[in-house]
Amino acid sequence: GENVEQHPSTLSVQEGDSAVIKCTYSDSASNYFPWYKQELGKRPQLIIDIRSNVGEKKDQRIAVTLNKTAKHFSLHITETQPEDSAVYFCAASGYSTLTFGKGTMLLVSP
């Protein structure tokens, strides 16, 4: 089955800095890679996703890159703000179920 590794497990940055979270996957058949944000005590919510026919996707301060050859994808957050503090999960999916990474706790200090 699919295996998704996510790093780092925690990330502390100063407000205004950039943050990068990296994930690797094992199944070359995976073709859908979403990122979810989970604030403390709340449900995970999709923030951005990318499909295997695209190398990069941006949405305001958030971007995701995908390297299919190396089987890794990354989340980039620029100009971080305190409200970006949360746990971020990457996931990979082929034809049925999502496999999630273990999560990254991002702490943005004012």
Added chain:
Amino acid sequence: DGGITQSPKYLFRKEGQNVTLSCEQNLNHDAMYWYRQDPGQGLRLIYYSQIVNDFQKGDIAEGYSVSREKKESFPLTVTSAQKNPTAFYLCASQNGANTEAFFGQGTRLTVV
């Protein structure tokens, strides 16, 4: 107001008792999922159902059971066979594979 609703938000049970967690969605999604979330472990798939009256085991199905008698509902029973049931349980639905997963607000189960 469309969405996916889990109940209750908090649940306390004694060891050895079965307990059922509710999950209802009005998004008209065919696929529904149950995940378990433990600190530092991410979301692990317990069971999923892609159509009414059919469901499949996920990665950690032992000690759990589900039913899918209606499209809108996918209840999860945590049985006494589950060795470490204390966790945060999340239900989700998707409108087909490789689409956005919509999550419920979760149920925190504590076994005492």
